[in-house]
Amino acid sequence: MTTTEAGAAAPSEDNGHETVTYGYHHQKGEHLKRLRRIEGQIRGLQRMVDEDAYCIDILTQVSASTKALQSFALQLLEEHLRHCVADAAVKGGSEIDAKVEEATKAIGRLLRT
Amino acid sequence: MTTTEAGAAAPSEDNGHETVTYGYHHQKGEHLKRLRRIEGQIRGLQRMVDEDAYCIDILTQVSASTKALQSFALQLLEEHLRHCVADAAVKGGSEIDAKVEEATKAIGRLLRT
Amino acid sequence: MTTTEAGAAAPSEDNGHETVTYGYHHQKGEHLKRLRRIEGQIRGLQRMVDEDAYCIDILTQVSASTKALQSFALQLLEEHLRHCVADAAVKGGSEIDAKVEEATKAIGRLLRT
Amino acid sequence: MTTTEAGAAAPSEDNGHETVTYGYHHQKGEHLKRLRRIEGQIRGLQRMVDEDAYCIDILTQVSASTKALQSFALQLLEEHLRHCVADAAVKGGSEIDAKVEEATKAIGRLLRT
Numbered sequence: 001m002t003t004t005e006a007g008a009a010a011p012s013e014d015n016g017h018e019t020v021t022y023g024y025h026h027q028k029g030e031h032l033k034r035l036r037r038i039e040g041q042i043r044g045l046q047r048m049v050d051e052d053a054y055c056i057d058i059l060t061q062v063s064a065s066t067k068a069l070q071s072f073a074l075q076l077l078e079e080h081l082r083h084c085v086a087d088a089a090v091k092g093g094s095e096i097d098a099k100v101e102e103a104t105k106a107i108g109r110l111l112r113t
Numbered sequence: 114m115t116t117t118e119a120g121a122a123a124p125s126e127d128n129g130h131e132t133v134t135y136g137y138h139h140q141k142g143e144h145l146k147r148l149r150r151i152e153g154q155i156r157g158l159q160r161m162v163d164e165d166a167y168c169i170d171i172l173t174q175v176s177a178s179t180k181a182l183q184s185f186a187l188q189l190l191e192e193h194l195r196h197c198v199a200d201a202a203v204k205g206g207s208e209i210d211a212k213v214e215e216a217t218k219a220i221g222r223l224l225r226t
Numbered sequence: 227m228t229t230t231e232a233g234a235a236a237p238s239e240d241n242g243h244e245t246v247t248y249g250y251h252h253q254k255g256e257h258l259k260r261l262r263r264i265e266g267q268i269r270g271l272q273r274m275v276d277e278d279a280y281c282i283d284i285l286t287q288v289s290a291s292t293k294a295l296q297s298f299a300l301q302l303l304e305e306h307l308r309h310c311v312a313d314a315a316v317k318g319g320s321e322i323d324a325k326v327e328e329a330t331k332a333i334g335r336l337l338r339t
Numbered sequence: 340m341t342t343t344e345a346g347a348a349a350p351s352e353d354n355g356h357e358t359v360t361y362g363y364h365h366q367k368g369e370h371l372k373r374l375r376r377i378e379g380q381i382r383g384l385q386r387m388v389d390e391d392a393y394c395i396d397i398l399t400q401v402s403a404s405t406k407a408l409q410s411f412a413l414q415l416l417e418e419h420l421r422h423c424v425a426d427a428a429v430k431g432g433s434e435i436d437a438k439v440e441e442a443t444k445a446i447g448r449l450l451r452t
Contacts, residue, residue: 031388035384035388039382042374043378046378050367055423058415059415059419060448062408066449069404069408070225070401072401073398073401073405076394076398077220077394078214081198082210082213085199086209089198089199100191100199102395106395106402107187107223108187109398109399110224111183111223111224112183141276148268148272152269152272155268162254162258168302168305173335175295176335178295182288182291182292189284190285216282219285219289222285223289300446303443307420307442312424315424316431322421322425327417330417330420333413333416334413337409337413337449
């Protein structure tokens with residue numbers, strides 16, 4: 001929950017992506033912490049393989065890492081919906097359709113993995 | 114949880130859910146067709162079990178049914194984002210936060226199954 | 227999607243599939259009961275769509291049905307491993323490789339849905 | 340796929356886990372390579388967050404990492420079934436039940452993430 005002075009120095013032009021960026025900018029510190037923890041889990045997996053840990057224990061750790069990744073994705077998605085998708089809706093026009101379709105496809109990819 | 118007597122009698126009042134309902138109303142026929150197909154798949158599974166089909170073949174059919182359910186969910190979700198969530202954004206106020214949180218939780222439940 | 231006329235007429239010949247069939251034969255009644263419950267859930271989904279239930283409530287019910295299907299698959303898989311795969315191992319020869327590869331592919335399909 | 344000369348240089352003590360270890364021992368190099376690639380993907384994710392990449396692009400990369408983890412798990416599982424579970428079946432006794440139950444639970448955890 002680090003706070004950024006996002007937008008402070010922000011340029012005034014309002015291209016679609018910039019606003020999205022603000023979305024998770026707020027939590028950038030938290031996101032990086034999560035990802036570093038996941039990186040640590042993956043290194044832990046390498047250690048387990050290297051030290052001939054029991055298969056099932058390795059699989060348990062894989063499940064934990066996958067869950068952590070999904071949970072990271074879900075948080076990112078929430079911020080994306082709250083900022084980017086909501087902004088497109090407010091702006092009006094047809095952008096909302098493109099944004100929603102794009103988000104839905106991303107969710108579909110997460111579901112299929 | 115909530116039930117809506119959507120639009121039918123009272124198109125003018127604008128409670129949050131009404132618009133959602135409209136969202137998939139358009140595709141109601143298509144949704145029902147999809148669900149009936151899935152129901153047919155489940156009955157097919159019963160027949161397979163009953164006729165002692167090979168386990169792996171049953172599992173293949175389970176995967177197909179699960180995929181069909183996920184795909185139905187994804188379409189419903191897309192309509193929900195396009196209508197209900199977008200509408201909340203346009204309305205302004207704090208409803209968008211509640212709607213996004215609710216949608217994210219639903220996505221989380223889909224991911225976890 | 228092979229169908230087996232398992233065991234019925236020919237209990238003495240020992241083709242790979244027969245043993246598998248025995249695997250879940252024991253639980254046939256339980257499996258059918260589970261599948262009928264899932265069929266009921268799918269019909270419940272149709273009712274929800276028909277009565278314009280709230281999207282999120284429908285998605286919650288989809289998650290429950292998907293979970294029930296996965297749980298059915300998992301039980302079937304357990305019986306398959308216990309009977310068919312284990313039998314192939316005991317018999318010796320190369321069949322175990324084929325059986326394990328087949329089971330792994332089925333698990334992969336479940337994971338990807 | 341792989342053949343094991345398991346036990347070749349093997350110590351004489353025969354505790355359940357040892358055989359499992361042989362299972363993926365052969366592929367240890369390959370497994371470590373895969374895991375290092377996944378570690379690289381996670382570091383790539385950190386870079387993306389740090390450089391304010393577009394949410395959807397980050398989500399796509401998360402899906403790829405999750406898929407890579409699942410695929411690693413699937414390979415490990417295949418080796419586990421081929422070696423540990425098959426060995427327990429050959430040995431006879433009740434160990435096969437415990438091994439199958441353990442493997443099924445691990446698969447259940449993978450499915451649920």
